[in-house]
Amino acid sequence: MSLARRNLFQDKTRLLLSIGGVALAVMLILILKGFLSGVNRQITSYLDRSPGSIVVAEEDVVNLLGTTSLLPDGVAQKSESIRGVDEAIPILSQFIILDLHEKKQPAYMIGYDPKQGGGPWELSAGREPRSKREIVFDRVLADRHDLKLGDEVEVLGKDFTIVGLSNGTTSWMTSYFFIRKQDAEKLLLNPGATSFLLLTTSDGANQDDILRRLNNLSGVNALTKRQMAANDLKLFAKVFSAPLKLMVGIAFLVGTMIVGLIIYTATVERQREYGVIKAIGGKNRFLYQVVLTQALFASLAGALLGVLLANSAAQWIMSARPQFLIVFDPADGGQALLAGLGMALIASIFPTRVVANLAPAEVFRK
Amino acid sequence: MIRLALRNLFQNKIRLVISVGGVALALLLILALDAVFTGVERRITAYIDYSGADIWVSQADVRNMHMASSSLPDSVARRVKYVPGVASVTPILYLTNNVVVGDERNLAYIIGLPENAELGGPWSISSGRNLPGEGEAIINRNVAEKSGIALGDEVEILGEEFEVIGLSEGTASLVNSVAFISMKDFEELRGSYDTVSFLLVKVNDGESPEAVAARIQAQVRDVTVQTRNGFAAQERQVVKDMSTDVITIMNLIGFLIGLAVMALTVYTSTLSRRREYGMLKALGARNINLYLTVLAQAILSVILGFLFGLAITLLMTMVVPIFGSNLTLEVSRISLLKVGSVSLVIAALSAMIPIRQIAGLDPAMVFRGR
Numbered sequence: 001m002s003l004a005r006r007n008l009f010q011d012k013t014r015l016l017l018s019i020g021g022v023a024l025a026v027m028l029i030l031i032l033k034g035f036l037s038g039v040n041r042q043i044t045s046y047l048d049r050s051p052g053s054i055v056v057a058e059e060d061v062v063n064l065l066g067t068t069s070l071l072p073d074g075v076a077q078k079s080e081s082i083r084g085v086d087e088a089i090p091i092l093s094q095f096i097i098l099d100l101h102e103k104k105q106p107a108y109m110i111g112y113d114p115k116q117g118g119g120p121w122e123l124s125a126g127r128e129p130r131s132k133r134e135i136v137f138d139r140v141l142a143d144r145h146d147l148k149l150g151d152e153v154e155v156l157g158k159d160f161t162i163v164g165l166s167n168g169t170t171s172w173m174t175s176y177f178f179i180r181k182q183d184a185e186k187l188l189l190n191p192g193a194t195s196f197l198l199l200t201t202s203d204g205a206n207q208d209d210i211l212r213r214l215n216n217l218s219g220v221n222a223l224t225k226r227q228m229a230a231n232d233l234k235l236f237a238k239v240f241s242a243p244l245k246l247m248v249g250i251a252f253l254v255g256t257m258i259v260g261l262i263i264y265t266a267t268v269e270r271q272r273e274y275g276v277i278k279a280i281g282g283k284n285r286f287l288y289q290v291v292l293t294q295a296l297f298a299s300l301a302g303a304l305l306g307v308l309l310a311n312s313a314a315q316w317i318m319s320a321r322p323q324f325l326i327v328f329d330p331a332d333g334g335q336a337l338l339a340g341l342g343m344a345l346i347a348s349i350f351p352t353r354v355v356a357n358l359a360p361a362e363v364f365r366k
Numbered sequence: 367m368i369r370l371a372l373r374n375l376f377q378n379k380i381r382l383v384i385s386v387g388g389v390a391l392a393l394l395l396i397l398a399l400d401a402v403f404t405g406v407e408r409r410i411t412a413y414i415d416y417s418g419a420d421i422w423v424s425q426a427d428v429r430n431m432h433m434a435s436s437s438l439p440d441s442v443a444r445r446v447k448y449v450p451g452v453a454s455v456t457p458i459l460y461l462t463n464n465v466v467v468g469d470e471r472n473l474a475y476i477i478g479l480p481e482n483a484e485l486g487g488p489w490s491i492s493s494g495r496n497l498p499g500e501g502e503a504i505i506n507r508n509v510a511e512k513s514g515i516a517l518g519d520e521v522e523i524l525g526e527e528f529e530v531i532g533l534s535e536g537t538a539s540l541v542n543s544v545a546f547i548s549m550k551d552f553e554e555l556r557g558s559y560d561t562v563s564f565l566l567v568k569v570n571d572g573e574s575p576e577a578v579a580a581r582i583q584a585q586v587r588d589v590t591v592q593t594r595n596g597f598a599a600q601e602r603q604v605v606k607d608m609s610t611d612v613i614t615i616m617n618l619i620g621f622l623i624g625l626a627v628m629a630l631t632v633y634t635s636t637l638s639r640r641r642e643y644g645m646l647k648a649l650g651a652r653n654i655n656l657y658l659t660v661l662a663q664a665i666l667s668v669i670l671g672f673l674f675g676l677a678i679t680l681l682m683t684m685v686v687p688i689f690g691s692n693l694t695l696e697v698s699r700i701s702l703l704k705v706g707s708v709s710l711v712i713a714a715l716s717a718m719i720p721i722r723q724i725a726g727l728d729p730a731m732v733f734r735g736r
Binding site: 172 | 378380381384385387388391392394395398399402425426427428429430433434435437461462463464466471473522523524525540541556557561600603604606607608611612615616619622623626627629630631633634637638682693719
């Protein structure tokens with residue numbers, strides 16, 4: 001133990017650089033994971049906060065985001081006539097690419113009836129749209145583009161006045177904005193169109209029975225909001241998981257390389273000492289322990305520092321770029337330490353081979 | 367100086383491999399992320415690029431296809447056709463939906479093509495036919511293979527069963543694929559009888575697409591007219607604007623990791639050569655020469671790391687698609703230039719600690735046996 005500690009601490013600059021390198025790699029892994037968790041939370045924000053527990057979509061549509069839904073006429077009335085359904089709240093929604101200050105900003109438009117609900121769930125300023133061409137804009141997106149209440153935003157060639165700013169409606173990919181349903185119908189040149197119905201049910205109503213009856217209606221697909229949120233998560237996970245896994249894999253390898261380099265160098269430098277230990281009867285196992293202890297210390301110290309760095313970096317990123325939400329799971333710390341452990345074990349392979357192949361007589365020949 | 371740097375670098379092969387590998391991986395973080403986004407950028411415009419259209423006409427102020435919807439009255443096609451310079455007009459219907467096979471759902475641009483469509487159909491067919499009739503669909507080959515679908519099998523699109531009569535190539539990206547059905551089926555399933563989504567326009571030989579686009583824009587009301595290249599550029603801009611912040615953050619982390627690895631390598635290597643540097647100093651070598659040696663060593667390592675990182679990235683661009691992923695990686699010149707510059711900055715900064723070490727080195731140390 002003391003030999004391992006002496007080897008490590010003899011050169012503090014080298015130790016600090018190696019711990020720093022591992023910490024950065026672990027930080028990257030944690031930030032990437034936290035970023036994905038944040039995106040997941042942002043993706044389902046509308047479904048999490050909008051009224052109702054059941055969503056009625058066009059037949060074959062199982063997502064809120066990503067696909068276009070257009071309900072057949074009269075579905076709202078038919079849905080409301082089903083026993084246990086209190087209210088069917090219609091929304092007309094569509095991804096729109098806004099051009100804000102020469103930048104393309106994908107945004108998800110929700111056309112809703114303010115009297116029925118389905119609009120913003122928290123306003124930081126202003127009010128909901130009451131009349132023609134009024135819009136509730138996402139607060140973070142508004143801040144990024146220096147837009148305030150009373151300013152105008154162009155949506156599909158029509159100017160809308162910002163009358164409200166909403167909270168919790170942003171993500172790095174897309175933000176929500178809300179207008180009256182009639183305005184959305186005009187923008188999409190589709191009078192009377194409805195994309196989804198948000199259904200509220202009475203207390204004690206049998207949800208499975210309601211879903212079954214709804215799915216008997218022609219041209220619709222009814223599912224719980226929770227199921228739809230899970231489908232949206234699955235859809236976006238498909239897009240993000242491959243690049244994310246790639247980046248996490250590279251970060252892990254970088255961390256391993258760094259620990260490997262430091263332990264290898266420390267081992268080679270102490271080759272003579274290890275030779276002496278072997279010559280006086282020290283067993284290989286003891287030397288392996290020395291090497292592994294060094295690797296474990298550098299990796300775990302790096303992993304711990306990485307956890308701290310990741311938290312600070314996440315705070316900094318979220319304050320500098322509020323559209324990013326980075327969420328850490330309590331289990332992430334443990335996973336970081338496991339990653340550190342993995343790095344230590346892999347990084348010890350080369351140095352232990354050096355020690356294993358060391359001839360005890362070597363020390364006397366030099 | 368360069369020879370000494372080379373000797374320092376190559377004397378210990380394992381250290382060289384670890385340090386070059388470490389830098390390569392750190393640079394790979396930057397290169398791979400750039401390549402992912404460049405790949406997405408290129409693939410996202412594949413349908414537009416290969417549509418065969420010189421000009422795209424959409425609903426007023428709709429400048430994108432991805433994450434957008436466009437609706438034009440039927441009558442617009444006739445008006446566009448009479449604009450001088452227009453050779454042909456192909457209307458298409460479009461929306462984003464799923465190609466469903468059992469429990470598997472694959473997000474896709476669903477394109478409704480008119481009978482004998484001149485433009486807008488699949489541009490490369492690996493098997494089967496290239497235009498769908500009623501009740502027929504053409505889907506991407508990768509999607510078909512992943513779902514175990516062959517020609518003649520059925521898939522569900524917009525809630526209806528379609529027989530797969532063609533498999534197309536190059537129509538899948540990380541985000542979605544493209545599926546083609548007949549316009550008639552599309553109209554019936556969506557009830558969109560009097561509208562189309564986009565008009566694909568071919569101009570007469572010798573006409574400039576820009577001039578004809580300007581003419582259409584001037585003569586037809588409530589439409590947005592863009593040349594193919596202009597439309598594709600708008601699509602790429604969406605990806606670019608969405609990814610800028612993510613790329614900046616990841617680049618910064620990649621840069622810091624690269625810097626840590628490189629600093630560690632150059633520092634370790636200089637430290638192990640301390641006696642030699644002391645000897646050189648004792649023999650009259652000037653500090654500046656020793657600094658340049660360390661710097662040359664750092665630059666050489668970084669160049670090797672850069673080349674190695676680039677080789678891995680290029681290898682990944684070939685290997686990743688083989689595993690059936692729709693993730694396409696492409697290395698752009700801008701990315702190479704950026705990573706090349708970052709590498710040089712890393713080399714210069716990483717040489718600073720060892721240079722300070724050398725500056726403080728006492729030439730007499732070597733005689734004291736330290």
